[in-house]
Amino acid sequence: QLMQLHDKLSLYFALEDAERLRFIPPPVGVSDWETIRTAGVSKSSSDQAVMYARTFTEALVAWREQDAAAFNTAVQASSALTTDVSATTRGRLRHEWDFSQASPFILAMSLYVLVFVLAALSWLRFSEPLGRAALWILTLTLVIHTAGLISRIYIQGRPPVTNLYSSAIFVGWGGAVLGLILERLYRNGIGSVTAAGLGFLTLLVAHNLSMDGDTMTMMQAVLDTNFWLATHVVVITLGYGATFLAGFLSVVYIVRGVFTRGLDQATAASLSRMIYGIIAFATLFSFVGTILGGIWADQSWGRFWGWDPKENGALLIVLWNALVLHAKWGGLVRHRGIAVLGVAGNIVTSWSWFGTNMLGVGLHAYGFIDSALLWMFIFVTSQLAIIGIGLIPLEKWRSPLAKAKGPKVPHAAPAVGT
Known part of the structure; x- marks a missing residue:
């Protein structure tokens, strides 16, 4: 208070x-x-x-x-x-007016909902036409999302991520781009559903953040460097988006497996490969982004690492993703196991992204958001509930996995799920 x-x-x-x-x-x-x-x-x-x-x-x-x-x-x-x-300033003023009138992110939110509905319906009936329509609308939505990002870059004269609001927009954009790539590769509607879900939710977060006032605030002195904003911040934010996408793919795996008959062995293996690949991508970008952040910290504050809450949060993402990859490599988890761990990645990333700011301490604490505490609690609770659902014994699942015999794993350690 x-x-x-x-x-x-x-x-x-x-x-x-x-x-x-x-x-x-x-x-x-x-x-x-x-x-x-x-x-x-x-x-x-x-x-x-x-x-x-x-x-x-x-x-x-x-x-x-x-x-x-x-x-x-x-x-x-x-x-x-x-x-x-100057002509540049006048052009930016005119473009900012047009941008505010067009409200591209509000339009993108509506289209993401449409993509989600069409892709989900394609799992029930008319899979080919509905899936194709969802893919093309997702492409159009990403064009609008990208246009909004480029507009903000032009208006501010800055890289895409400068504050919490713009980070939410960029996290959703990065996750949606990766989801679109997955959909182009697999053509099963899963990429469209996860891209649309992540895109909508992150834009909803951004919309709520915009209620506090100006979304193009003046830069704090320590952040007033386009080079590090374009490297460390962009790279690590892409790591956020990729980790969230892996978590959303994991949610699809668990929900389809427990509550529907739409998760057979082939689909489970396909989803597992998606989750694994996206987590590998997230690990790379999170690690590189964290190292770049340390170099920036050394230049700004005279030390590479100071166990600041935000630094610890970034390290947690790297360690968690590495843990998931090693668990998969070592045969400790199979398809279901990597999905359960992927959902837990949502909790780790949300803490690093928003939770560390709520502590109100550290060099990276740029302000407490009173409404975020409740919503983060709701989000974390929902992810814990999904993890609990994912741990229900396979014989209780409605999907064909309940009857299928998982492949043998030539390791002494027991594997979680199939």
Whole structure:
């Protein structure tokens, strides 16, 4: 509660000081926009910035007095002052307006739902036409998702991931791209279902994060480097997306196996290969991203590793994925076992992504999100429930796996599931 009170008081004083209202355009060669207060009193402000602040103040006074003619005159005068703003800045402003009106991520969310429904229905009837339709709509949805990402990159002049909001968008995009590749390879609807599910849920997370205000906030000083944002942050976020995709594939395995008759030996083997391949991809990107993060930390804070909660979370993802791969290599788990471990990967990744921020400590703790605690608790509980369902004895499953005899494994250690 003290943290919430602090955040609200900080917001109040920032608004009272007009610090958040930075709409005085900078001169050519300057990147930071100004507030009315700074433009009016700062010695470094140009005459044009002072005039811009004056016309905006006149517009506010006219609006308060309900003087439409004076308001229009002030707005026209303000618009005339922006002609000297650089062409790049004007282009970004126009594109940001078009972007906000188009709402590509809201549209993508709706299309992801449609893809999910069509791909799931293809498991029941009309598998060929419905599966093909789901694949093409998924491709279109990813084009829209990608266009939204590129728009944000152009507007901000930054790599795709700069804060929690953009990380949610990018995690979903990376997972959906991998899901599309799986669907192109296997053509069984599983890639479409998982890509659509992951894409929708991550965009839903991003939408809820956007409720807190600006999604294109100013960069913190330690993050103000495009090189490391484009390397460490992008690479490790792709690792997040891949681990989540493996977890969603694992959920499909367990749900289809326990509750339907749609998981035969061939489908189980196919799903197991998908999960294994995606976890291998996630391990590589998580490991490389963590190493790059250590190099960045050494340059920023003078130490490669400091057991910071966020650093520990990244290490947990690497270790967990490596554990799953070694369990598969060593014959300790088979198809069902890797699926159960894959679902647990969702818990590990969600903790590294959001949970570490909730601790409120460490150099990577950029703010507590009060609503995230409940939703993370719900998500973790749901994943634990799915793990419990996956551990139900095979003879209780509805799928043909209950009657099939698993392959022998030439290892002394017992294997979990088939």
